[in-house]
Amino acid sequence: MNRINQTLEKTRQEGRKALVTYIVCGDPVVDATLVTMHKMVASGVDIIELGVPFSDPMAEGPVIALGHERALANKTSLKSTMAVVKAFRETNNDTPVVLMGYANPVERMGYEVFAQRASEAGGDGLLTVDLPPEEAEPLNEQLKKVGIENIFLIAPTTTKDRAQQIANLAGGFLYYVSLKGVTGAGHLDVGSVEAKLAELRQLTDLPICVGFGIKDAQTAKAIAKTADGAVVGSLLVDKMGALAEQPAEDIADAVVDLIRPIREGLDELKS
């Protein structure tokens, strides 16, 4: 069984909410990624989304877009991102890693080669922001062969029919985008998320994690009342960018400081 499914099965059984964190590989310095991943796990992160930098990150707000720019300036590539996952697996065989990025680097590597390499490196899922279900079949086929889950986004604008179509293709979990906007936007509406999640529960048994706009323990907690997990990204990337000149260990510790209260907030929901 894939680590994503295992992990979400376990959190569900334990009545816990999953904490999913996003950082950009190679940001703000190459050394920071691996140590941050391990420290995040130690502070209660359940799933790591590892951003694969892209020159044109259309869905990102200014904070994460800058993270991509820094990572590219550090010569991070899809290949070197996979190498980091492989290094992570040397001492961690449980925490799922989802590669999150844009279609073109995956296209360039080739779907089949990508799937093989990602699986060999120990990756568990792929989320391509600009690959909607209509265009995803050929990649899906390759991912299936190696047991990598294709994670899809569902948005506030997604109609019921589309949501059903997406749920049928998706694996691992559904990623519900909490607002109309880019990552890091500030206009989260908890009420509308609750309504939408209730609708999605009618369509699928897949776990649902919610992201975009979660900035602190309070918003994470409010969202996770109805979701299976909360995704935190811009908050961490912003902090990491500000500490670019610091030692990698310190950057990782600062991330942990941000994560701890969110973990505690989510654990208050424990049933």
Place this chain on the structure above:
Amino acid sequence: MTEVEKTSIDYAQFPDKKGHFGIYGGRFVSETLMPALDELEEMYNRLKDDPSFQKEFDEDLAHYVGRPSPLYYAQRWSDRLGGAKIYLKREDLNHTGAHKVNNTIGQALLAKYSGKSRIIAETGAGQHGVASATVAARLGLQCEVYMGADDVKRQSLNVYRMKLLGAKVHAVTSGSRTLKDAMNEAMRDWVTNVDDTFYIIGTVAGPHPYPQLVRDFQCVIGREAREQCLEMTGKLPDALVACVGGGSNAIGLFHPFLEDEDVKIYGVEAGGHGVETGEHAAPLNDGVPGVLHGNRTYLMEDEDGQIIETHSVSAGLDYPGVGPEHAWLKDIGRAEYVAINDDEAMDAFRDLTRIEGIMPALESSHALAYAAKLAPTMGKDEVIVVNLSGRGDKDILTVAAIDGIEV
């Protein structure tokens, strides 16, 4: 590819239902925008065959844009070059000075029918920005234009024009600070304001249905040119030449001739400092298929799939991608895509200005420069139609800077 295979293609059937031209095109955007694109497609399919919509579009083109634009025989220039007769399709004489307005008139009508109160646009040379600001002023719509910070500098006259027209211009400082980054930023705006905002894309790129609807609006160029050429020369042209940035003026000229097998078709990309230097904007000459800005097409990228910086003296051609229909026409061999360097384009700019008294846009000068190479290889009774996509007023400061003159 044999003649028989080529003629068997029914070009009107493309794009297919999912927006594909062969392997190109499609819809590669984040989920938030997918329903908006479905809606746009549905509305466009309904309106495009609606006679009252078509009538409104045609009347705007006639009375507001000033169509039909003339087809002009550049006799003195043709004689100098010594070969085929060169005819210029005068899109530079349109209101606002380029072909871009054909498309913004059409999309503004769509915006009006959609009931959205705000339009956004990306722009490179500023011609599409000006054309968008113009239709917004006329319809009383709020308009915001995204433009790369470097382009804001080199096309400052157009920036001021947009402001006079009441548009807000955002200088985009991310990435390479040119057209591709402006398009990223426009997409971010659209995803945030999708409920009340209509995104007017300025070329035949982007997610389906944009490449199709922009093409359809621009096809008025080719339909007119076909009729005018028949009337003036008694036959169809032997060759068509147009510059290719995203490819909207080119597809507008080419499309109505695609089934005329004897008409040779040349798209001219920006060769910058020379295709061999890597500093250019010629993805069809030196790129690979990939995914950017909502469609699969030829792109300029590195071995990791990162989009690389482009170079062209002309801001309107300075883009690492190209419309998906051109990618397909290249692969099936119906059109040939060549490149013209900065210097060659500048020479053509000067020649047309001095010999014909017509000052072309630097974008269009690329097409002219290729026609100047082609004409001497053809017979005196042969005809080339060149799309003069825009006028050169906007480029005066760039040309002056190259000449070392402060205006």
